[in-house]
Amino acid sequence: MVPVATRVPTQSKLTILQSLRLQKLPWLIHGFSTRPGGYSRVYGGRSLNLGFTKTDSKATVERNRAEFLAQLGAGGRHPWPLATLRQIHSDIIHAITKLPDEPPSGDGLLTNTPGLLLAIQTADCLPVIVVDRRQRAIGVFHAGWRGTAKRIVEKGIGEMHRYFSSRPEDLEAAIGPGVHNCCYTVGEEVREKFESQFAYAAALFHEVKESDPVREKYPMLFLTARAPGHSNLPIKIFLDLVEANRRQLLDAGVPKKNIDASPLCTSCNVDLLFSYRAEKGVTGRLMGVAGIKPERGKRGA
Numbered sequence: 001m002v003p004v005a006t007r008v009p010t011q012s013k014l015t016i017l018q019s020l021r022l023q024k025l026p027w028l029i030h031g032f033s034t035r036p037g038g039y040s041r042v043y044g045g046r047s048l049n050l051g052f053t054k055t056d057s058k059a060t061v062e063r064n065r066a067e068f069l070a071q072l073g074a075g076g077r078h079p080w081p082l083a084t085l086r087q088i089h090s091d092i093i094h095a096i097t098k099l100p101d102e103p104p105s106g107d108g109l110l111t112n113t114p115g116l117l118l119a120i121q122t123a124d125c126l127p128v129i130v131v132d133r134r135q136r137a138i139g140v141f142h143a144g145w146r147g148t149a150k151r152i153v154e155k156g157i158g159e160m161h162r163y164f165s166s167r168p169e170d171l172e173a174a175i176g177p178g179v180h181n182c183c184y185t186v187g188e189e190v191r192e193k194f195e196s197q198f199a200y201a202a203a204l205f206h207e208v209k210e211s212d213p214v215r216e217k218y219p220m221l222f223l224t225a226r227a228p229g230h231s232n233l234p235i236k237i238f239l240d241l242v243e244a245n246r247r248q249l250l251d252a253g254v255p256k257k258n259i260d261a262s263p264l265c266t267s268c269n270v271d272l273l274f275s276y277r278a279e280k281g282v283t284g285r286l287m288g289v290a291g292i293k294p295e296r297g298k299r300g301a
Contacts, residue, residue: 029292109140116291119289124276137160173259190239
């Protein structure tokens, strides 16, 4: 997997992550936001929270969004319309040609309309951007474990074929920062769900037996009447969400060389990224965005 490049704009303290592959498309604007450099103060320091959370003010979030769009090249006096979703961990995907009156419920957006910015909000789940370099069409997808189990990215590529006649070999994909298999513990029910859907599910999980220094030093204290004489330590199950979505892209026909994936784990990098799990639910939201540049002198929706 190819890492996602980091771009630090010279006129701002914001750090925006970009795909090395997608950077090569001159007609595309895209980026994954990070934590530092915004106007929010409720999550420690000055952070770029881009979600309308309960703990941050709407005015501050709107100011953050304006700064983020400006640094992407989609702001200024005539900012691009920003299309978002009421994300519900589903496989529902909307194809749009203009900014909806209200954010629709779902977890995927598609368009081939220039001047319209599509956005996915995350704080551990994966933001996935898929671009048709030939038809100049884009899709953005919110892939948590539920959406991934429902094959949202795979279905999204099918929807791009339906709406835009996209061919898998013409697609470029970027998986943004999210929680990685080093930190993403899940329950047995999640593993069972994946095993019922994917033949390769076993490769997506690994187990770690919890350690207990006291038990290791004083094993006699933990003797039980049940064979083999000691109570068992619980097992932690870890899911590789990045690999799960990479496999869906491959299964849908996207060439391996056309897929970028960020090496950054949100839970391991809370200084740079927001993590719902690591911060126990009190955190901001990141954005993964993509848009098609309008022809000179024209604006989209």
